[in-house]
């Protein structure tokens with residue numbers, strides 16, 4: 256308990272360091288582009304693949320569960336759309352990226368810590384926390400909403416494909432359903448949540464990597480911990496945001 | 503000149519540095535020697551502010567480092583170059599980018615001017631045609647030399663080297679020592695070197711400080727080292743029985 260409080264304190268101090276006195280802006284710009292490529296573009300494929308299957312699976316599941324002659328078939332489309340928008344494409348994508356990018360950020364920074372590269376930055380007169388973590392935060396906060404939107408689109412496509420190929424509901428019902436009473440606000444809500452998760456992943460993973468002490472084993476532990484803690488924080492934040500915004 | 507006064511540093515409740523006071527002089531290679539675990543690395547890290555000290559003062563040419571605010575420390579650090587024991591090269595950057603890194607961060611020169619500085623730094627440490635290689639593709643000694651090139655590329659006023667030749671063969675070790683000495687004289691800077699290698703003490707130790715169990719036990723020149731009657735230092739310098747016999751003969 257005491258250790259958890261100490262960690263929260265250290266986390267806040269680190270955030271303060273990250274957002275203070277950046278050096279040359281041009282360098283940060285270049286770093287951010289690199290991180291966008293690593294953690295953004297590099298994650299699109301996995302998100303596309305997973306979202307297609309999940310969109311298809313939700314479509315089949317929903318159809319199976321509400322097989323009721325009194326309900327119109329297009330309800331399946333509505334449900335698929337809203338499940339993707341409200342939970343899957345933000346929270347599930349958040350959890351997946353926490354696993355993928357969170358562990359890589361924590362081990363990259365952790366390895367730099369144990370090989371004294373962070374000390375080297377500091378002795379050069381650079382603020383290592385800002386230099387290493389800020390570009391990752393910016394990249395994640397910018398790109399998570401994009402991944403979320405891609406996931407929604409591809410998920411809907413997965414549902415469409417399964418209607419087309421399989422014998423689920425007529426394609427026309429599906430198309431009608433996914434357009435039925437659509438609140439554009441849901442999309443911005445999902446993208447907002449994704450941005451918050453991006454912030455959580457980058458800072459929590461950065462935190463655990465930055466404070467590694469020891470060697471390769473500790474780096475491994477830090478990266479596991481980064482994934483676990485950021486996942487828990489994502490689920491918790493999801494609860495809080497959902498409560499505040501949807502009610 | 504770097505002046506340390508009454509430095510204390512403890513981890514939990516064991517003092518690792520115990521009342522260390524010493525002047526490191528400009529234009530000289532100042533060597534800190536001592537057995538493993540005596541506190542050399544802790545002292546060096548304390549001097550550059552990677553570790554906070556509990557008590558004492560550290561002055562860089564009359565600028566009190568301990569009392570500085572973080573931004574002021576950051577500015578002073580731009581005058582420092584440091585060679586870490588493992589080199590600490592950035593492994594995502596190639597050799598040229600590694601050496602150019604401090605320039606990219608702090609100077610507004612054009613690329614071609616920076617490239618010239620990088621090439622002449624690498625030349626200085628005797629490396630050619632490695633610009634495009636990654637650190638993982640170099641040998642240990644080459645990495646150390648790249649790290650030296652990076653440390654000197656901004657022409658620092660203060661150069662710190664933590665065990666520059668540990669893990670190197672005697673010939674490469676001598677080359678690196680000679681290089682450090684040369685740089686110190688050419689740029690007339692204050693150089694501090696951690697070492698437990700007697701060869702380098704006798705090669706380059708303009709001023710030698712012997713650390714024993716976290717305290718300064720002895721100081722003098724490389725000539726004095728061989729003729730001291732300080733028992734702890736004698737035990738350190740003439741550790742092997744052969745060396746003892748030589749001294750007694």
Ligand SMILES: Nc1ncnc2c1ncn2[C@@H]1O[C@H](COP(=O)(O)OP(=O)(O)OP(=O)(O)O)[C@@H](O)[C@H]1O
Nearest residue numbers: 513514518536537538539540541542543544545698
């Ligand atoms: N972060 C730390 N936490 C606790 N104790 C430490 C820490 N760093 C160093 N020490 C202790 O301080 C003492 C001095 O360590 P230091 O690394 O300065 O030795 P050294 O003289 O550089 O040795 P070597 O020649 O082997 O590099 C050791 O007893 C070590 O256990």
Ligand SMILES: [Mg+2]
Nearest residue numbers: 542543544665
């Ligand atoms: Mg050491």
